[in-house]
Amino acid sequence: MSGALITAYRSFNNILKHLPVEESLPEILLRVIELTEKTFNYRQTSILLFDKNTKKFTPFTNKNRHQLCRERFMVNPNKIHFESICEKEKIIISEHITTNNEYRKYYSLKTINSVSSCYGLPILSSSNKILGIIYSHCSQNSLMTDNEYELLEMAATICSISIEKNIKEQELNYIASYDCLTNIWNRRAFYRQINKSIKDIKFKNKYIIIFYVDIDKFKMINDQHGHRFGDRVLKKYASKLKQFNNEKTGAARLGGDEFIVYSEVNCLIEANVKKNSILSELNKIEIDGVLITASIGSYCIHASKIQDVSIDSMINQADMCMYKEKHLSRSL
Template sequence: MLALGQEKEEMLEQLIDVTENIYTDRLTSIMLLNPKTDTLHCACAPSLPECYNKAIEGIHIGPTVGSCGAAAYHRQKVITENIDTHSNWAHFKAIASRANLSSCWSVPILSSKNKLLGTFATYSRKPSSPSPFELEILEMAASVCAVTLEKYEIEEELMQSATYDFLTNAYNRRAFCQKLQQEVDDYNKHDDYVALFYIDINNFKTINDQYGHAFGDLVLVETAKRLNKLSCDTGVVGRLGGDEFALLSTFKDKNAFRRQHNQLLNDIGGGLTIDNVNCSASIGYTLIQRCDIDEYDIHSLLCLADSDMYEAKQRHKRKLMASC
């Protein structure tokens, strides 16, 4: 299933289904760790009562927190033969009783690098202790689950690196051009205008030479942050290379376009201050009516916006020379 590219959710469901078929009389769950909060969150537990899943959602791991919280904390299996008599379950006895759960065996899900990913647990409706075979099944299922989760984590990292610029987390040039092509090909949208903004940091080489490349990176990151904020979650922000960015936006009318253009001029064009150093950017654009967009390709749109940005940069240089 992994080799065939099965979806993660389907893979986890199948893993639980196989495990429960082997046990025949147990209910299984997979909880994943949020490493930022040290909390466990239900990834898949189709046989457990919904009220129980909700009650333990987001529990903090700890040495005496049920079976799963303790297994995650100690990074070793925790066998609770009788929930009613186990001190770890003092705070969960009531909800376990309502869910008709009497025992819980839990093992940590550990990656190949011994990173804690979550827990794999199985419950029964009567007190019980596992046989060596049942423990082997439980630990094997946790190992398969770890392989599954690692595979998808690696795929997500590869997709991230192939799609996003590593420094600014904006779309890289290739991914941005794909988004732009999708916009050109989409005839079903109802926005009347499509705008492509081209942004270039002024005197970026001088900034790097004078303040260092680490400061230059801060300028790039801050520019991307402001562009993302101005995009209002509907625009697409890309780093085309070096100190050049692009913003793709759609508008109902020209007034909406003018508002965003003015915001860009105010927040990035002349108002970029970092560590008391004033920076600016030249901003060009091309504005196309949706009904006319099929007359353009992405290369021509980028060239038009780039040409307008170049004219803005020349105006900026003339302004600097006049002030000297």
């Protein structure tokens, strides 16, 4: 085994050792590219990431080092027929691009910039699903040595582990932040986001308004029409609230039939406009001929006073206002 390959092994092992606690996926992939190119410096390395939603490959780029990654990328991802290529689970292309008939239909040679040989390996998940492709390019016709091939396999393995780790982290973050039934924020995410908003407006002449939303007679709706119908009602209200989400407004399900919304506003007039727009969306929703209404309470506070009030206190104030609104509507 060559000294270069031994050094590469150690470097890849170092990446793996620190993978659980350090670095983002873009930084790890960039390290893989740099390490592969450093070991065999007459080749260039690029990575394509597979998007399972669009069924397309996209070039990996690092936001902080965008140009560096773009310069390395030499194969047009739009010309890749991923299903045929990735089913092979082997080296893609060969040492002579222009004479390899097997892959000619998959690539437009005009889109390969000064590359005579190009090797690629599918990046496969632990369940053998395609995650991407890692490529090694060379400006001359060149047969990949056993050492180079082994290095490319190591690089593909590191990429696979890193991408799968990132996917799992995203899934866990989603589960931790979103209500499983309605797919809007849960209580934990709401507290996190409103804390950010509070920090943002502390030194600004703005207000935060909280809206507490309660579906009227929800228990009776469940009893009369069943829990599946009740779930449809909750999803409907959640979808209505999601329409208000933007960088200054966010909605969450606190639990049961109770939802909460916060919004940054510039003045009390804007707060009332926001409240009326939410009321118009949520009041008198009809599902399968059943008319459903909601009660909404609000609490508004200026940035200059917000440090004296806890988030729980703000929510309780909006909750109390909602019950007053509900009691008032019943007495009319």
